[in-house]
Amino acid sequence: MRDPSTIHDEERTVTQKANFINGAWVNGDATLANLNPADPQDVIGQYACASEAQMRQAVEAARAAAPAWERSTTQSRSDILFRAANEILARKEELGALVSREAGKTQAEGLGEVVRAGQIFQFFAGEAVRYGGENLPSVRPDIGVQISRHPVGVVSMITPWNFPIAIPAWKIAPALAFGNTLVLKPSEHTPGVAWELFNILERAGLPPGVANLVNGEGAAAGRALLEGVDAVSFTGSVATGRKIAAAASERMIRVQLEMGGKNPLVVLDDADLDVAVECALNGAFYSAGQRCTASSRLIVADGIHDRFVEALAGRMRKLGVGDPRDPATQIGPVINAQQLEKILGYIELGRSEGATVAEGGKRADASTTGHFLRPTLFTDSSNAMRINREEIFGPVAAVIRVSGYDEALQVANDTPFGLSSGICTTSHKHANHFRLNVRSGLTMVNLPTAGLDYHVPFGGTKASSFGPREQGRYAVDFYTSTKTAYIGY
Numbered sequence: 370m371r372d373p374s375t376i377h378d379e380e381r382t383v384t385q386k387a388n389f390i391n392g393a394w395v396n397g398d399a400t401l402a403n404l405n406p407a408d409p410q411d412v413i414g415q416y417a418c419a420s421e422a423q424m425r426q427a428v429e430a431a432r433a434a435a436p437a438w439e440r441s442t443t444q445s446r447s448d449i450l451f452r453a454a455n456e457i458l459a460r461k462e463e464l465g466a467l468v469s470r471e472a473g474k475t476q477a478e479g480l481g482e483v484v485r486a487g488q489i490f491q492f493f494a495g496e497a498v499r500y501g502g503e504n505l506p507s508v509r510p511d512i513g514v515q516i517s518r519h520p521v522g523v524v525s526m527i528t529p530w531n532f533p534i535a536i537p538a539w540k541i542a543p544a545l546a547f548g549n550t551l552v553l554k555p556s557e558h559t560p561g562v563a564w565e566l567f568n569i570l571e572r573a574g575l576p577p578g579v580a581n582l583v584n585g586e587g588a589a590a591g592r593a594l595l596e597g598v599d600a601v602s603f604t605g606s607v608a609t610g611r612k613i614a615a616a617a618s619e620r621m622i623r624v625q626l627e628m629g630g631k632n633p634l635v636v637l638d639d640a641d642l643d644v645a646v647e648c649a650l651n652g653a654f655y656s657a658g659q660r661c662t663a664s665s666r667l668i669v670a671d672g673i674h675d676r677f678v679e680a681l682a683g684r685m686r687k688l689g690v691g692d693p694r695d696p697a698t699q700i701g702p703v704i705n706a707q708q709l710e711k712i713l714g715y716i717e718l719g720r721s722e723g724a725t726v727a728e729g730g731k732r733a734d735a736s737t738t739g740h741f742l743r744p745t746l747f748t749d750s751s752n753a754m755r756i757n758r759e760e761i762f763g764p765v766a767a768v769i770r771v772s773g774y775d776e777a778l779q780v781a782n783d784t785p786f787g788l789s790s791g792i793c794t795t796s797h798k799h800a801n802h803f804r805l806n807v808r809s810g811l812t813m814v815n816l817p818t819a820g821l822d823y824h825v826p827f828g829g830t831k832a833s834s835f836g837p838r839e840q841g842r843y844a845v846d847f848y849t850s851t852k853t854a855y856i857g858y
């Protein structure tokens with residue numbers, strides 16, 4: 370079994386799926402294999418791995434294309450984005466199946482992600498003709514102030530594997546809408562659907578050099594894609610985000626980082642038990658817990674604790690874990706063998722820290738080579754344990770018992786992260802207080818901490834996010850700069 374991150378020098382092959390640089394499909398001198406995590410013998414394709422020199426060429430192509438793209442009409446940009454949206458949505462079943470095959474999501478999750486990508490392109494096709502500046506009166510007499518928005522220039526985008534089309538879409542669509550050119554480096558674990566997206570963009574009529582695709586491993590991208598660009602938008606782990614932030618600050622370029630989470634779901638005594646269990650089940654375990662918004666900390670009040678744990682563990686036992694091609698599957702595999710080992714290591718760590726495995730805690734089916742893990746629930750855990758402080762990024766959640774709302778809020782906020790949060794309660798007072806006082810960029814009342822709309826801002830606080838928000842109208846703040854003109858009458 371091969372690790373999908375391995376770059377195979379020996380696999381110089383004409384069948385490789387090429388990089389897209391300056392409007393041409395360009396082979397690399399190595400390939401990376403895209404493997405199905407449910408069945409690693411299933412090779413989805415060999416993808417050209419861009420050399421550092423090719424990555425730099427992609428940046429140069431984006432630079433050369435920038436002036437004409439900036440001057441292009443907003444109508445022509447909007448038309449291209451709508452055409453891309455139409456093709457994404459017309460092919461949603463096929464692309465959804467590809468997302469499922471390369472990222473291990475269920476068929477429904479794969480389809481949902483593709484639809485979301487199409488909707489994002491539709492949204493920004495509209496924004497392309499709607500966005501603008503502002504006129505304000507000066508505080509001085511006979512002067513007007515005009516604030517206009519301008520593209521930032523060339524943007525590098527580096528993305529993870531757990532949303533292989535939605536995350537590229539929510540970076541590419543606003544970048545293009547607002548007149549920027551770009552280079553995307555998708556995750557080496559899921560190059561497939563990003564490759565399809567660039568075929569779609571080409572067919573939609575994007576001029577050469579405006580959007581470039583380079584596959585490859587991260588370190589090379591870190592060196593090549595931060596030189597000669599005006600901004601970098603990154604989604605991935607905190608460890609990588611730190612490196613990118615350091616390099617970006619060295620070069621004084623604009624940076625946007627979306628990173629990990631350790632998201633709390635608070636369950637109060639007065640919660641509707643069925644709602645709370647559903648929120649925990651979905652938020653902690655769907656997509657095999659591989660969501661930055663996953664509720665990995667379940668902060669449960671004393672009065673409902675035992676009923677909640679019993680009901681949640683009962684539902685977990687019935688979850689279908691397996692190959693996403695099976696329609697009965699609710700939880701697919703984790704992304705690769707390395708991640709499976711890492712998660713199993715955290716489960717051992719939790720045990721050694723004194724937490725109890727109330728459910729799961731082991732591989733789902735040791736007879737397959739797929740990376741399947743039973744959803745795992747810890748009880749008797751404290752917020753100080755490493756299993757509650759570090760992002761595990763798998764189907765693992767830990768229950769932290771608290772006396773009531775005040776302690777729940779304090780524990781929810783006691784984390785280095787601040788992406789999403791949730792509360793299950795029938796108390797309007799507590800729901801409202803939580804919404805205002807929990808330190809996270811997203812918060813949910815009686816809803817799972819994951820599961821988001823495409824047209825509203827997305828992002829967090831503390832180590833989860835850095836820089837302006839993604840998605841919705843707020844994306845304009847990253848992808849444009851304002852210019853303030855004072856006009857004397």
Ligand code: NAD
Binds near residue numbers: 609629
């Ligand atoms: P990762 O940091 O390992 O990789 C992300 C991307 O960065 C990949 O394309 C990788 O090749 C690249 N990379 C790696 N090292 C690099 C370097 N030195 N310089 C430049 N690029 C480099 O993350 P991952 O394992 O792919 O994704 C999982 C992580 O992503 C989790 O922490 C998850 O919470 C986070 N995530 C966050 C959001 C969000 O919006 N907040 C969304 C999805 C995933």
